[in-house]
Amino acid sequence: MSVSSGEEAAIEVRDVNLQYGSRLIQRDLNFTVNRGDVFVIMGGSGCGKSTLLKHMIGLYEPAQGEIFYSGQSYTQADEQQRQTLRSRWGITFQSGALFSDMTLAQNVALPMQYAGVDRAEVDDRVAFKLALVGLAGFEKYYPSEISGGMCKRAGLARAIALDPEILFFDEPSAGLDPLSARRLDELILSLGESTGATVVMVTHELDSIFAIANNSIYLDATLKTWLDSGNPSWLKMHSRHEVVRSFLSRGEAVPDQANLDKGAPGGKEQGKYTTLSKGDSEE
Amino acid sequence: MSAHVTFSQAHSEVLVVSLSGHWGKELDPVVQQELEQKLREIDGAIKLEPGNDFSWDSHFPVYLYSCMRNVKNQGCSLDLSAMPVAVRKLLQLANAVPPNTSAQSSEKRPFAPFAGTIKEAYGLLAFLGEMVFATLRLITGRSHMRGVDALTSLSQAGPKAIGIITLISILVGMILAYLGMIQLQQFGAEVYVANLVGLGMVREMGALMTAVIMAGRTGAAWAAELGAMKVNEEVDALTTMGIRPMDFLVMPRLLAMVIMMPLLCIYSFVLGIVGGAAVVLTMNMTPRMYISQLLTAFGPDDIAVGCFKGAVFGLLIVLAGCRSGMECGGSSAAVGQATTRAVVSAIVYIVMADAGMNLLFFHLGI
Secondary structure (H helix, E strand, O other): OOOOOOOOEEEEEEEEEEEEOOEEEEEEEEEEEEOOOEEEEEEOOOOOHHHHHHHHOOOOOOOEEEEEEOOEEOOOOOHHHHHHHHOOEEEEOOOOOOOOOOOHHHHHHHHHHHOOOOHHHHHHHHHHHHHHOOOOOOOOOOHHHOOHHHHHHHHHHHHOOOOOOEEEEEOOOOOOOHHHHHHHHHHHHHHHHHHOOEEEEEOOOHHHHHHHOOEEEEEEOOOOEEEEEEOHHHHHHHOOOHHHHHHHOOOOOOOOOOOOOOOOOOOOOHHHHHOOOOOOOOO | OOOEEEEEOOOOOEEEEEEEOEEOOOOOHHHHHHHHHHHHHOOOEEEEEEOOOOEEOOHHHHHHHHHHHHHHHHOOEEEOOOOOHHHHHHHHHHOOOOOOOOOOOOOOOOOHHHHHHHHHHHHHHHHHHHHHHHHHHHHOOOOOOOHHHHHHHHHHHOHHHHHHHHHHHHHHHHHHHHHHHHHHHOOOOHHHHHHHHHHHHHHHHHHHHHHHHHHHHHHHHHHHHHHHHHHOOHHHHHHHOOOOHHHHHHHHHHHHHHHHHHHHHHHHHHHHHHHHHHHHOOOOOOHHHHHHHHHHHOOHHHHHHHHHHHHHHHHHHHHHHHHHHHOOOOOHHHHHHHHHHHHHHHHHHHHHHHHHHHHHHHHHOO
16 A cells, blocks of 8 residues: 555555554554644544544554555655655644743744754744744743743644744634634735645644634544545535534534445545545645 | 332343432431342332322432442343433433443553563663663763753752752761760770771762762652653653753753862752761860871872762762653652652662762772
8 A cells, every 4th residue: 555646645544543552542543644734633522633633754663554645655764865854844742832931932943953054044933933823922931931832833834944844733712712714824824825825733623623624634533543534614514424513513413424424433435525625736 | 217128020030129208318228228138139120109198319220320239230220211301311421421331451460560660660760771872972962951951950950959969968977976985085086086987988888878868859850840741741752852851851961060069069969068077076075086097097098089979979960860750650640640750769869879889899808
């Protein structure tokens, strides 16, 4: 199963099983994230969303299966190749994960220093990245001196420090008030659009999902596999699984789509959903 | 009215159980036993009904739930349709999600403590191996360590620990002097107290006490620091940025400790000898005698042994502290456990290593 399906795919997850310790979290995950997509991993609490993200960013090894980036397998790559692949990603963690003994500027500068960015250039780039996330003038502040929402934005500035091709977000709007969450969504969307980066996001905030995602996957905790994938607005009306439609409708009763196939979860037809996901993936 | 239960089997296959009186806290054990006995014997459908003056409190659904579980195990069903709506709703809620049947990961296995020890030793060796690789990277200039972090660690491991090391070293010197005085007085050999204090501090107590203080002070602080970074996903962030946490977090601390420990040990020797002098000079001994005895007591090789021990202890403190920090779990309680583990294992390693080194030096004649 090491075939990749062409240029467009930024990430391909093939037959992946996720394990946490010896506990199986998810099995038979199969999906494709196209280049330029804003892809959302959604599902109820405890279904393994964050675990899937941690597998995608290489912190955990999948128990089975492979993950491809632009057609190259990360699972089978050696440390050097992995390092190259990783250098194209930007990752924002749930809490921001800023280094508490460094100022915001030092935090954002850190990946640049290790990537060999010219010392003279670093300061300007740091100032620009912080300005992009609305934190101009906060360069000298320590993470403990700013709010949680600002920490998340500073984490975002650090994630985009090296102009990544893929941006990963772990619950970016968790713990934020609706206004800040909305602003962060808009920020993610406009950063994704303007830099052409692919965005992969874990969230269960429906507002965020409908505001920014054009492709998604729904993971189910009880069946331990994915149920459906595609554009969330489309899934809300047409998913063949009632639980997906119900999830996307805030748990309100949904009309039964009797004409849709309620076949086995994680079936082989995922292709027809991903094709519906995105029209403008060419750059 | 106290609880009461009656049974009737109107239709041949359904047993009707009628509950009367108050069903709640302090349920009569006789009634309870009677009902449970009946439920155990039956293997058909059972219907519960409220009888005369039936009333209940929050203990009743708890009791009913456990009855239902027992009955279900027997393959029978319990019909609650005649019970009050509130009771039915509560039990409906409790039974809405089927109980988890998958086995918990932490199963009790035979030889579990034994396997735990082997796993612990394996983890320790693995971490030590990674430290060796990180050191090689540092020597060959390919490390991700930042100089500024090494300086910060140096300051944490050195100057900030001076105060407590001063106090403890002087006191240990005094203790050694008193101990020697009591024993040697019996032979009229008080003059050798200086030898005991000098050699004792330099070869043994200086390095050991410094290491114990540093394990409790700096090792624990580092374990908590790294543990908190782990909980806060900072270590994950480093990894995904392509920065090796071993180089970035552990190496500055290792470097600082291995540089600082021998220096702190020398400082401790000197103060221990001063402490010994404070005791000895109050008891029929002149400073000249003390110093001349000290000079014969130990030589440069003894100082080297003391400093070497200090450096090894420093390595062990970093090994214990950073390892428990880096392997800290994801909760805030785990940070506390990591700190405790860091201190306890550091002291165990230090004493074990000290015993081993003494044996080695004795047989090598150093």
